[in-house]
Amino acid sequence: MIELKNVTKRYGRKRVMNDISFTVDAGEITCLIGLNGAGKTTLLKAIMNLTPSQGRITVDGKKVTSKTYQDMVFVPDVLPMPRNMSIQECLDFMNHFYKKWDEKAANELLQFFQLKKEERLRGLSKGYLMRVNLLLGIASGCKYLLMDEPLSGIDILTRERISELLTSEYVDKKAILFTTHEIAEIETIIDRAVFMKDGMIVSDYYVETLREQEQKSLLDKMREVYV
Numbered sequence: 001m002i003e004l005k006n007v008t009k010r011y012g013r014k015r016v017m018n019d020i021s022f023t024v025d026a027g028e029i030t031c032l033i034g035l036n037g038a039g040k041t042t043l044l045k046a047i048m049n050l051t052p053s054q055g056r057i058t059v060d061g062k063k064v065t066s067k068t069y070q071d072m073v074f075v076p077d078v079l080p081m082p083r084n085m086s087i088q089e090c091l092d093f094m095n096h097f098y099k100k101w102d103e104k105a106a107n108e109l110l111q112f113f114q115l116k117k118e119e120r121l122r123g124l125s126k127g128y129l130m131r132v133n134l135l136l137g138i139a140s141g142c143k144y145l146l147m148d149e150p151l152s153g154i155d156i157l158t159r160e161r162i163s164e165l166l167t168s169e170y171v172d173k174k175a176i177l178f179t180t181h182e183i184a185e186i187e188t189i190i191d192r193a194v195f196m197k198d199g200m201i202v203s204d205y206y207v208e209t210l211r212e213q214e215q216k217s218l219l220d221k222m223r224e225v226y227v
């Protein structure tokens with residue numbers, strides 16, 4: 001379980017995360033929702049300890065250190081690999097780093113995403129780079145998968161395939177926490193929606209509860225929270 005207790009972050013005088021407490025559980029897909037600048041990316045980076053913050057963040061009860069990185073992977077909005085690398089070199093790099101690297105998943109996902117190992121990153125379009133980004137994250141074998149805007153700039157058919165992937169056997173037992181603005185498309189695949197506003201969590205819902213008890217869609221809830 002990833003657990004945040006009273007997490008706060010300031011840039012100068014500005015508080016971009018304000019007293020955030022919540023947990024992310026195994027087997028659940030949680031989506032961070034919010035308008036531009038709400039603090040979603042900052043929250044993911046704080047969990048990964050990529051940006052300093054105050055408060056307590058633990059993964060399976062332990063503070064996040066280089067050891068914890070064997071259990072948690074961050075898929076940023078842009079693939080962070082040098083563009084002269086080939087896909088094969090990216091796979092080798094990740095395989096070297098992650099002890100639980102899933103070679104079988106990597107090979108299957110290459111096919112799923114129609115990627116060729118010998119291709120260099122500099123020759124790939126934005127959508128294809130995101131496919132590589134996702135493949136590397138999912139095949140890392142980490143049980144916590146954090147993703148920043150995995151659907152951004154991706155064509156509609158590929159978005160559908162990525163949504164399909166997020167409910168597939170490859171991510172079955174993982175805890176997934178991701179941000180997106182494409183809420184209509186992910187509504188049916190996520191378990192939980194956490195709404196952020198001005199660095200705070202203002203609502204936290206299981207989508208099924210929202211649907212069954214309040215007869216509301218995520219968009220309805222968004223309008224209620226933000227308008």
Ligand SMILES: Nc1ncnc2c1ncn2[C@@H]1O[C@H](COP(=O)(O)OP(=O)(O)OP(=O)(O)O)[C@@H](O)[C@H]1O
Pocket residue numbers: 011016034035036037038039040041042043
């Ligand atoms: N390096 C930085 N220095 C100063 N302020 C920053 C920095 N990075 C982010 N911020 C500010 O922190 C706030 C939260 O930014 P963040 O990127 O987390 O928002 P977001 O919810 O991911 O937004 P978006 O939907 O636009 O991607 C914003 O007001 C932003 O301007």
